[in-house]
């Protein structure tokens with residue numbers, strides 16, 4: 001217990017938001033390896049490749065943006081949940097979309113949380129701190 005290295009995948013098309021997540025990780029001393037894909041399609045490819053090459057290191061947690069080119073977050077979730085070996089990944093939506101439709105769709109696809117991107121960096125750092133405390137508390141299967 002406690003020795004597991006939980007890989008995290010960030011699916012986000014906005015470079016500034018990617019930088020903000022990295023910054024918030026640093027500020028909170030989050031040491032989990034962080035992988036980044038820029039849209040849903042890229043993320044599906046990354047995960048299926050990982051599954052084939054190194055199944056023990058498939059990310060357990062995904063931080064997911066919704067509005068992205070090629071494949072958005074909701075479509076990505078649909079693909080993810082269809083895949084027997086990937087469907088158990090915990091997904092936290094991090095988005096600027098306050099649309100009820102997106103929230104309903106996301107929770108129907110079993111997201112662990114739906115987080116509106118806060119406006120200030122300070123609050124964003126707090127949000128990542130809360131997430132970090134949450135996944136540090138969780139045990140994951142080998």
Ligand SMILES: [Mg+2]
Nearest residue numbers: 013065067068
């Ligand atoms: Mg976006």
